[in-house]
Amino acid sequence: MEKNIIKNVRETVPLVHNITNYVTVNDVANILLACGGSPIMADDAGEVVEITSICGGLNINIGTLNGRTIESMILAGKRANELDHITVLDPVGAGASKLRTETAMQLLKEVRFSVIRGNVSELKTLWGGEGTTKGVDADIADRATEENLDDMMEFAKKLSKKTGAVIAMTGAIDVVANESKGYAIRNGNPLMSKITGTGCMLSGVVAAYCVANPKHLLDATAVAVAAMGLSGEIGFERLEKTALGGTSSYRTYIIDAMSNMSDGILQEGIKIEAR
Template sequence: MDNNIIKNVRETVPLVHNITNYVTVNDVANILLACGGSPIMADDVGEVVEITSICGGLNINIGTLNARTIESMILAGKRANELGHITVLDPVGAGASKLRTETALCLLEEIHFSVIRGNVSELKALFGGEGKTKGVDADIADGVTEENLDDMVQFAKQLSKKTGAVIAMTGAIDIVAEGNRAYAIRNGNPLMSKITGTGCMLSGVVTAYCVANPDHLLDAASAAVAVMGLCGEIAYERLMNTKLGGTSSYRTYIIDAMSLINDNTLEGGIKIEAR
């Protein structure tokens, strides 16, 4: 893995256009700033093409999907493709409703994505499996475990070949795959699942990392996933040491950790295995 991925982000300050979840839009903006990027949030059909044109990356998140923004997502995605920009899809809750699933499938038909980031349930729902979404979260039955890790790695590789995208499958064990290459990542803390938006924030970070490292998308996406997990670990240690606060403080500590992390910290804390 390239040892300068975070350095490249902080030096280039990638501008990322986010058509994202209203619930987590502020957290996505703050985590992008913390990681070294620069966020723009714009979802009106009258400006998305123009905004996408001045950005290096586009992050599409269907977490609070509505009919008004579907056209905006398609127009922005097509413009990003025309310009050769990084595009990331976060199919939040795919499988939970017909609208979410059909919209995500439509986006995949209309737009070529550089990276698709989702949990196992969402990815199964999109690609012919039986994903068991529980609201916008993965069902426990769809978790990645040591016992099914090999099968899940093969599933991620198959999706990558089918879509031409890097697949970032996140859960208790994260898998990031591109073609026949994949990484299993074991960074993170269970408390992260108790905060709304860690997945949405990660998709923003993935976009920034890939914009800053366009020739190494697998490494960039893997680093982003590992960094987010490592920030969760650092934040949890801080939470336990202070013996004050709860999940709201934990979210702030994650953003704090992201603002301070560098390539040396990542190298010392990453838990990654080539598969």
């Protein structure tokens, strides 16, 4: 795996345009600042092409869709492709409604993505299978486990070949793959699933890491996933020492841990396996 992924982010301060959902927009902005990037949030069709033009990366999240932002996503995505910028798709809740599914498929048709990050259910929907979702969460049957990890890795590689994007499949075990190589990542803490927005935050971090390391998209994505998981572990250790701490404190501690993350800290705590 490439070294200095995080160092490159800190040194280049990549500017990332986020068309994300209004539930988590503040957390996405804060985690981008914490990881060493610089966020811009703009979703009006009248300016997204200009904003995308000045940024190195575009992060599209379909968590709170409406007709206005769908147009903006497509305009921004096409402009990013014209400039050969990094593009990240977070297909939140794809499969939960006709609008979400059709929008995700339209985006895949009209925009070329560098990375697609989602849970197993969302990614199965993009493939065109029978993936189901529980709101915006993965169905209980759609989880990467030690028993089905080989199958999940193979699926991620096939989806990467189909879409041309690095696939980041997140869950209890995270899978990051292109069509020929993959990583299984076991960092994280179950309590992270009780905080709205950890997945959305991760997509922003992925965008920043890839902008700063454009020749190593697979490794940059894997490091972003591992760094977020490790931040969850470090934050949980801090939470356990806080008598009255709860999930709100935990969210803050995760962002704190990300702000202090380095290649050295990551190498000491990363739990990654090449597959």
